[in-house]
Amino acid sequence: xxxIDILADKHQDWFAMAKSFGISDDDANELVQxxxxxxxxxxxxxxKILYNETExxxxxVYVTLRNLFLSSCNVKNxxxxxxxxxxxxxxxxxxxxxxxxxxxxxxxxxxxxxGIVDDWYWYDKKIFNIHFFEEMSMRKIAKDTKISLSxxxxxxxxxKAKIKEGAIEEYRQYRKAKRKNTx
Numbered sequence: 001x002x003x004i005d006i007l008a009d010k011h012q013d014w015f016a017m018a019k020s021f022g023i024s025d026d027d028a029n030e031l032v033q034x035x036x037x038x039x040x041x042x043x044x045x046x047x048k049i050l051y052n053e054t055e056x057x058x059x060x061v062y063v064t065l066r067n068l069f070l071s072s073c074n075v076k077n078x079x080x081x082x083x084x085x086x087x088x089x090x091x092x093x094x095x096x097x098x099x100x101x102x103x104x105x106x107x108x109x110x111x112x113x114x115g116i117v118d119d120w121y122w123y124d125k126k127i128f129n130i131h132f133f134e135e136m137s138m139r140k141i142a143k144d145t146k147i148s149l150s151x152x153x154x155x156x157x158x159x160k161a162k163i164k165e166g167a168i169e170e171y172r173q174y175r176k177a178k179r180k181n182t183x
Contacts, residue, residue, distance in 0.1 A: 003046045004036060010056060017062055021069045034068050035061065063153065070137040105174035112167040120159065127155045 007014070014035060018028035039061075043049055049060050117125055130136050131152075138156065142149040 003043065003049055004040050006050065006054060006056060007036060007039065007061070010058075013058070014061060014065065017065050018069070021066070023069070031065060031068055031072070035064050038064055038068065063149070067137055067139045071139070101180070102174070102177040105170070105177040109167055109170045109174045112170045113163055116163055116166045117159070120162075124155050124159055127152055128159050131156055 011032065014032045015028055018031040018035075019025070021028075021031075023031070039049060049057050051057055117128060120128070127141065127147075130141055131138065136144075138149060138152045141147065141152050
């Protein structure tokens with residue numbers, strides 16, 4: 001059996017993974033199709049993607065889907081990573097009046113996130129800034145720096161978790177103030 005056939009048997013799982021990035025059904029289907037093409041074109045050794053003759057390395061597929069998603073985000077100039085990027089997206093929606101409760105709460109979220117990131121080791125901070133502010137995909141960072149993709153992925157995942165955990169209360173207060181202003 002060909003690798004592509006084995007992958008196709010788990011199409012719904014790949015679709016669910018793609019949907020977890022917060023995209024529409026059509027975009028998720030497109031992303032999964034791109035993943036099939038990428039794996040078919042670039043994976044010469046089935047052992048890279050299969051644990052045995054029928055069991056797929058789902059982590060490999062996830063990383064492929066995620067990198068394709070990040071690449072498409074960069075091309076379309078869309079925002080990445082829902083939790084941290086949701087905060088960034090609100091920048092344009094914040095009222096210009098610096099005295100509003102919403103603006104004050106938003107500034108607290110940004111200050112908290114910046115404080116968390118400032119306390120990181122220089123390597124983690126640099127990878128984070130390159131990925132989020134220069135909007136470079138993990139794969140491109142790995143290629144340009146010769147740092148393993150798994151190291152970059154782990155660094156960003158750990159950083160995202162630290163931000164989410166450390167700034168959750170400030171973020172909740174901001175959302176509460178935002179809802180209050182829209183009522």
